[in-house]
Amino acid sequence: MTGTICGTGSYAPSYTMDNNDIAKLVETSDEWIRERTGVERRHIAGKETTVSMAVEAGRRALANAGTAPEEVDLILVSTISSNVLLPCAACEVQKELGAVKATGFDLGGAACSGFVFAYNTAMAFLASGVYRTVLVIGSETLSNITNWKDRGTCILFGDGAGAAVLKASEGQMYRPVTHSDGAKGDALTCESRYTKNWKEIPEENTYMKMDGQAVFKFAVRRVPEVIGEVLEANSVAPGDISCYILHQANRRIVEAVAKRLGESVEKFPMNLQEYGNTSSASIPILLDELNRSGALKKGQKIVLAGFGAGLSWGASVLEW
Secondary structure: OEEEEEEEEEEOOOOEEEHHHHOOOOOOOHHHHHHHHOOOEEEOOOOOOHHHHHHHHHHHHHHHHOOOHHHOOEEEEEOOOOOOOOOOHHHHHHHHHOOOOOEEEEEOOOHHHHHHHHHHHHHHHHHHOOOOEEEEEEEEEHHHHOOOOOHHHHOOEOEEEEEEEEEEEOOOOOOOEEEEOHHHHHHEEOOOOOOOOHHHOOHHHHOOEEOHHHHHHHHHHHHHHHHHHHHHHOOOOHHHEEEEEEOOOOHHHHHHHHHHHOOOHHHOOOOHHHHOEOHHHHHHHHHHHHHHHOOOOOOOEEEEEEEEOOOEEEEEEEEO
16 A cells, blocks of 8 residues: 555645845844845745644645545644644644544644655555555645844745645555764754743754754755655656645755755756745645646656755655
8 A cells, every 4th residue: 555645735824024124123134145045035934834734734735625524534733833732733623624523733843855755654654554544744844943133044934824634545655765864963053941040041043043054054964865765765766757836945955955965957847046044834835836736747756855954854755
């Protein structure tokens, strides 16, 4: 048994901040941000929450799949920025969608690798026969943990959610490849305020902090490596891949990965110019856009690749 994506959905807040808005907060410019990141604007939550965006993305994915909420067996929500700890975001989504038969739990910490890790978790459950229908969601309100005085990070991040419905199907599951390197985790950090001594923690430490150069070097090295690993593990040639859906962090990273793989950058769709880095939501938002535009055709082989906090990285092959 394996799993097949049968529907996708996404949601982004209507309010946006373009680069000129960011330039009012820190010393930067539209030209500087575009040149170094490719980001032009990002969607920022107002009344929306991580849960409310997850609910809407999930609702749209179920509608796209023609699947009733009562058919869902499992809900997985990948997030590092949930507005609730108890109950978990997945259980809140279950309640709001009316997915009364579903088990729900959250996956956190992997951040930008989160959707790939959640997708792999769903596929393992489907392949084992434990569940038949899984709703996988990546949802983030990163604006709540962004230091808007830090030029190195506030230019990058945005809010949004993306979702996919996976159903059990006949066939052989593609083997995923994932890695973590905790020894290098200090390249991307955010300390919790949910500790006894949180008032003693410097405020800037409770927002995302990133060593941009370290993350860039990590991504342009490890992402091509893991894509090569997952293709070799599944005896799939690069020429068989129709597109590579990477975590949308930085245009330069995507272009560097394409170059190192010897692939045309046209095979690496991007929407980071519109959304910025939405962490675990970035891959499913892009996947939904490609699905709804008709860019994805039945039978195509696609690679999903995420990289982020931990440090963590991974890739999966799927057939559309």
